[in-house]
Amino acid sequence: MRQGKNTETLAVGCGAGFSGDRVDAPGPVVRTLIERGGPAAIIFEMLAERTLALAQLARKANSELGYEVLLELVLRPILADCLKHNITIVGNFGAANPRGAAAMIHRLARELGLRVPRVAVAEGDDLSSVPCRLIVRNALEGGLDERRFVCANAYQGAFAIAEAITAGAQIVVTGRVADPSLTLAPAIAHFGWGENDWDQLAGATMAGHLLECGAQVSGGYFADPGYKDVPNLDDVGFPIAEIAADGGCIVTKASNTGGLVDARTVKEQLLYEIHDPAEYLTPDVVADVSDAEVAEVGPDRVRLTGVRGHPRTPTLKANVFFDGGWLGEGEISYAGAGAEARARLAMEVMQSRVGRDLPLRFDLIGVMSVLGDDTDRLLNATRVGAATDVRLRVAAKHEDAAYVDRMLRELTALWTGGPAGGGGVRVAKRQRLSLKSCLVPRERVPATYAFV
Amino acid sequence: MNKAEFVEVPLREIAHARAGDKGNRTNISLIAYDARHYDLLVEQVTPERVAQQFAYRKPSHVMRYLLPKLAAMNFVLDDVLDGGVNDSLNLDMHGKALSFHLLAITVQVPVAMQVQTTKETA
Numbered sequence: 001m002r003q004g005k006n007t008e009t010l011a012v013g014c015g016a017g018f019s020g021d022r023v024d025a026p027g028p029v030v031r032t033l034i035e036r037g038g039p040a041a042i043i044f045e046m047l048a049e050r051t052l053a054l055a056q057l058a059r060k061a062n063s064e065l066g067y068e069v070l071l072e073l074v075l076r077p078i079l080a081d082c083l084k085h086n087i088t089i090v091g092n093f094g095a096a097n098p099r100g101a102a103a104m105i106h107r108l109a110r111e112l113g114l115r116v117p118r119v120a121v122a123e124g125d126d127l128s129s130v131p132c133r134l135i136v137r138n139a140l141e142g143g144l145d146e147r148r149f150v151c152a153n154a155y156q157g158a159f160a161i162a163e164a165i166t167a168g169a170q171i172v173v174t175g176r177v178a179d180p181s182l183t184l185a186p187a188i189a190h191f192g193w194g195e196n197d198w199d200q201l202a203g204a205t206m207a208g209h210l211l212e213c214g215a216q217v218s219g220g221y222f223a224d225p226g227y228k229d230v231p232n233l234d235d236v237g238f239p240i241a242e243i244a245a246d247g248g249c250i251v252t253k254a255s256n257t258g259g260l261v262d263a264r265t266v267k268e269q270l271l272y273e274i275h276d277p278a279e280y281l282t283p284d285v286v287a288d289v290s291d292a293e294v295a296e297v298g299p300d301r302v303r304l305t306g307v308r309g310h311p312r313t314p315t316l317k318a319n320v321f322f323d324g325g326w327l328g329e330g331e332i333s334y335a336g337a338g339a340e341a342r343a344r345l346a347m348e349v350m351q352s353r354v355g356r357d358l359p360l361r362f363d364l365i366g367v368m369s370v371l372g373d374d375t376d377r378l379l380n381a382t383r384v385g386a387a388t389d390v391r392l393r394v395a396a397k398h399e400d401a402a403y404v405d406r407m408l409r410e411l412t413a414l415w416t417g418g419p420a421g422g423g424g425v426r427v428a429k430r431q432r433l434s435l436k437s438c439l440v441p442r443e444r445v446p447a448t449y450a451f452v
Numbered sequence: 453m454n455k456a457e458f459v460e461v462p463l464r465e466i467a468h469a470r471a472g473d474k475g476n477r478t479n480i481s482l483i484a485y486d487a488r489h490y491d492l493l494v495e496q497v498t499p500e501r502v503a504q505q506f507a508y509r510k511p512s513h514v515m516r517y518l519l520p521k522l523a524a525m526n527f528v529l530d531d532v533l534d535g536g537v538n539d540s541l542n543l544d545m546h547g548k549a550l551s552f553h554l555l556a557i558t559v560q561v562p563v564a565m566q567v568q569t570t571k572e573t574a
Contacts, residue, residue: 049537049538050537050538221470221548222470224464224468227464227468228468264468264483264485267481267483267522267524268468268469268470268481268483269470270522271470271479271481271483271519271522271524271526272470272472272479272481273472273473273474273479274472274479274526275474275477275479275515275517275526275528276515276517276528277517277519277526278517289519290517290519291521292519292521292522293521293522294522306521324538324539327541361541361542363543369543370542370543370544370549371549371550371553372508372542373508373509373510373532373534373542374534374540374541374542377508377509378508381508393543395541395542395543396541397539397541432538432539433538434538434539435475435536435538437475
């Protein structure tokens with residue numbers, strides 16, 4: 001990528017939309033970017049809210065860990081090509097340990113016999129230190145329970161990443177940054193936008209928003225057979241946004257892949273996890289899509305225009321995680337004649353033996369499950385039927401693992417002490433993390449970058 | 453309404469939707485396949501009807517944002533995810549499936565404006 005006041009379109013591809021995304025997805029994206037020629041970058045969004053808290057726990061257990069566990073698998077197939085063809089890599093795969101991730105990338109480059117890449121880390125998101133915790137404590141409603149505290153991270157923006165790219169970084173490893181900032185950063189570096197170029201910042205932010213969930217804009221999370229058909233969903237291609245100097249973009253996808261990009265996929269993803277369309281808040285800008293338009297301009301090519309930008313807010317969002325006790329889930333299946341009646345009887349047995357001490361959520365999978373709520377209002381309103389393949393699921397949470405353990409023992413005991421023909425018992429217990437969010441003054445938590 | 457001129461169809465026949473979560477809040481977009489149906493969506497899929505459809509989840513607030521240039525609207529339902537992804541006991545702790553609960557709402561569509569879904573033309 002050449003830096004500074006360019007007018008040539010910048011192509012930004014997406015290599016991952018969450019931690020655990022398909023590791024064979026970035027290959028076709030990189031190949032497409034190379035064939036296209038011209039300035040390009042690829043982003044990796046691999047850091048859901050909870051993923052970072054889990055990474056913090058992993059780092060506490062081993063100080064060399066705490067970055068994305070799939071990092072090597074994701075980068076190995078594409079690292080040489082990206083470096084050779086000047087495709088900037090930006091990813092939040094640093095998670096709780098960006099420097100650990102950077103060290104891994106250097107190891108990988110050595111192993112592949114590549115020239116030492118210029119790797120930068122973007123930092124300033126981690127607010128777990130004692131002085132930063134004070135800032136969080138002041139911002140957090142209800143105070144900060146130190147005994148249960150796990151980690152706190154602010155959502156940083158694009159400018160520190162952009163500075164790193166301008167300073168020559170080929171790869172920028174970040175911790176917590178706003179997802180669309182991963183895309184906005186290379187656009188800022190490429191076009192030389194200023195801090196107050198609100199419309200351009202907002203346009204590229206929404207391009208980033210369209211990219212940040214990987215296949216969700218190119219046919220994933222979309223297919224509804226007979227209504228919204230998607231070709232070759234098994235090989236769905238990951239998206240690429242061609243960003244123009246005015247911040248507008250055309251969304252497309254990797255060549256020779258399945259999936260589709262059309263007005264419908266782009267509209268769905270444009271509004272995904274958006275509340276007020278006139279005020280999409282990021283650390284970089286307040287984006288306004290209330291007058292945005294999409295137009296199909298070619299096969300698998302959709303143009304997004306009309307995004308406006310407004311000045312960024314004086315605060316940054318921070319996520320604070322606490323120990324959230326234990327979650328227990330147990331399941332048992334009933335099939336054949338009378339299955340639903342037997343599953344419902346098993347439910348009554350669990351309620352009678354455990355439900356008085358511990359609130360239970362019930363699902364009758366095959367009758368009523370995920371649409372229901374935790375107090376089973378919808379399940380209780382569902383007419384008793386005669387379903388013949390029903391799986392009872394019982395879920396509960398408690399600070400004390402002993403309560404959850406007892407529930408799971410009782411579920412297991414349905415095997416011999418429950419209704420006839422019950423089989424396929426599975427039980428699982430997991431530690432939970434609970435989340436509180438707050439707003440911290442941005443000047444108190446500056447973003448930084450460093451070459452490593 | 454004159455029965456001969458209108459037909460009652462589930463929203464799924466004329467619109468598509470996507471659910472997303474942030475904390476204990478879900479947003480569900482509703483997008484007309486055919487922009488000509490947008491006005492009837494605005495008229496019939498009101499925040500009140502959506503609140504009614506999700507009443508069992510006791511939303512504390514339902515907000516509807518209109519996006520006429522996309523023939524779309526965005527519903528934001530507060531406090532419907534049992535605390536959200538980190539607290540809910542639901543298998544679907546994100547509420548991903550809720551878009552199809554919205555699409556189960558029925559609307560009255562003028563017979564003359566009935567769409568041909570891909571299913572009907574297939």
